[in-house]
Amino acid sequence: MQGVVLAIAAFFSPSTGREPVVLDRLEGEWRIESWISSGVDRLVPPVAAGTPNRWVFRRGIMSIYSDQTLLVTDLKIVIDEKADPKTFTVTYVGEDENLQLRYRQGVRGICKFEGGTWVRCFHPDGQQIAEKFESPAGAGFNLQVLKRSAAKP
Secondary structure: OOOOOOOOOOOOOOOOOOOOOHHHHOEEEEEEEEEEOEEEEEEEEEEEEOOOOOEEEEOOOEEEEEOOEEEEEEEEEEEEEOOOOEEEEEEEOOOOHHHHHHHHOOOEEEEEEOOOEEEEEEEEEOOOOOOOOOOOOHHHHOOEEEEEEEEEO
């Protein structure tokens, strides 16, 4: 699944020693508002079955859902709040060998927060990092806008 993304943990990044990310910033549920992948709108009907549309954060662990169906859990993210734009890295911390393999390089990208909106841009291969919040045709980048949900996770 190309667009599986984010979780968050409040801990120091061993590589940078930067300040810990505050869990409260992402704790709870987020719903997808827009999703452009390589210049294509992934949310134009009919939306493919199993497309992620909810990201739930509980105590630093991210779970990704398609409606009520759990797609993946045991994801953590480290956000470098001091970078401009903010950068993130997602890693899988669970026991599933297939997911360990899929996330072996991590998923890295950029993000920004605007009130109850979280915008992020990433390439799922773990190698390329977006420099701008855009998803040009054929580039493989995902640009997602998520809104904080009023629903309790």
